[in-house]
Amino acid sequence: MKKLTSALVLLLIIVIVGGLGLRHLAQSRMESAIADLRAAIGSGASFTYATASPRILARGARLTAVTYRNPGLTLTASEAIVGRVTGNAVDGQHIGALTLRNVQIMEPGATASLSSLVLKGLVLPNSGPDLFRTPTPPRLDSLVLDSAQLKDLHVAVPGGQTDLTIANATLRDYGLGRTSHLDIETLAVQIRLAPSRRIGVGHLRIDGPDFAGQLASLLQSGHLIHTVGRRRFDISALTIDTASPLLRVGHLEAEQEATTSQDELETTITDLTAWPSPPQDQSLLRMIGYDHFAGRIHAVSTLQRQNGTMTLHPLDIDAPDMGHMTILADLDQIPVNDLANLPETARIVSATIDWQDHSLADHVLDGLARARQVAPDAYRQQIQTALAESPDPSMQALGHFLAQPDQRLRVMLRPPRPIGVLMLGVALSMAGDPSTAGMLGLSISIP
Incomplete structure (x- = not known):
């Protein structure tokens, strides 16, 4: 009995010490990843947060009060939860899951807000250290995404006196050459320019197009192929x-x-x-x-x-x-x-x-x-x-x-x-x- 008790105490000590070691390693890796990100975005942009804690088993992190700024865009989120991160900005960043809550996006001429955005199977383009240094985010046609879910999207374009709202939307299988699927619940558009228009859709579903390929064509040639x-x-x-x-x-x-x-x-x-x-x-x-x-x-x-x-x-x-x-x-x-x-x-x-x-x-x-x-x-x-x-x-x-x-x-x-x-x-x-x-x-x- 004494031997069993001693063994259990020893096992508990190993677990505690090992856990502290893993946490220390995860903390070190998280801080290193954040430092690499700040170096990658360059002096013209900034990335800040209030708190950051590693997610040991998920190989990720939880950050609060996140803000990203570059000359053309500001993004804030009350919380960012990142999991299963592999690769890097040079060799291509793979993010198993990314959840953003209470998101605000501001750029000249337009603003957007979401209560939540959940991305799974996200692969950022392999663009080397200059990926984040441009004044605009990575081009959407070059991303890969298994799924994206958003809630309570609101987009305002004051110059065009236009507002768009979406209650829920899901995008699946996004990427060049992929058969994509889009599902939107409760879409509303209001255009206040004369003659004013109000457009509403209860449910929209699109299956089949290669959205990324179509977007690439639109960006490169000005029309859809x-x-x-x-x-x-x-x-x-x-x-x-x-x-x-x-x-x-x-x-x-x-x-x-x-x-x-x-x-x-x-x-x-x-x-x-x-x-x-x-x-x-x-x-x-x-x-x-x-x-x-x-x-x-x-x-x-x-x-x-x-x-x-x-x-x-x-x-x-x-x-x-x-x-x-x-x-x-x-x-x-x-x-x-x-x-x-x-x-x-x-x-x-x-x-x-x-x-x-x-x-x-x-x-x-x-x-x-x-x-x-x-x-x-x-x-x-x-x-x-x-x-x-x-x-x-x-x-x-x-x-x-x-x-x-x-x-x-x-x-x-x-x-x-x-x-x-x-x-x-x-x-x-x-x-x-x-x-x-x-x-x-x-x-x-x-x-």
Whole structure:
């Protein structure tokens, strides 16, 4: 018994002495790492903290009241917890886990704050001692990150009178060549510049893009490059408001399959409601007697990148209060690397439009009658008579449809030369002119 007691006392002494030794070693390594960091950031920047204590088993440290400053940025955090640190600023710094609490970031023209930021599997770029000496942080396209989680982000840009808030966000698998994932809960943007806008998103999820590669392309060339692979975009509870509501989307889902030669895209928008932009009384929607558009949109498209063509097969628009439209179309002059400019450049090669009317035909005729200050019934009879007497079979078919709008109407466009998308509305409004109909290759029928 005495031998056992002696052994336990000896073991306890070894543990205590060993623990003190490990703590001393950890303290020494932590102080050395902080000294290396201060040397690396150079004389133009500073790194300070109130207290620092080593985390022995986690091979890291806990720091309080942390401040980092350089000529272009100031970052503060009430607490920083670092774990599993390997490497160095010269050979590449690997940080297993980094947690920052109550973060404030200030730079000229913008400020940001977060209640917490948790980074895991962080690899800083291998840039040698000059990594921290530039007036800006390491370029985001050259980092590697297994995951990042942030809470209560607020960004303010006073010059643009813009505020952005995010309740929660998670980014996974960030780095060049990696398939990344972004998940955001409760995003809000307020733009106070006239015309003011408020944008809200209940939930946003993006799966598939190489975010780091896209950012690298944007920084190096000014535009995003095309990459192959499958991507999925999912947005819920999207709202856009000004002084009055402009847009509500219950759910938007898009899936893209991209190869080197073509992109396949399927998009579904449900619970869509759109109101006219101010001044609302001058909008086409109000002129034909509707307060808003409500419906569902489903589109399947194929983009051929080599020749800049697109096929819609189909674009389906279902508005229960107005009608149901299905469009099959071939377009050319598609700006494959900048689809935001598609309406300005795209041309219609051919199109087939099927329309099942619910109320739109009567609303259009009533709106035209009001614009001409004619009684709606008299104007409707006048139009139907003129169309019935027309020698053009297409105009006759349109007359039959207006007399009985519960029939399905088919409009086919086969222009001799492609016509710009933006010109289509103007051309259709003049479709009764034989020369315009010929330019459109227009034919109307009741299948």
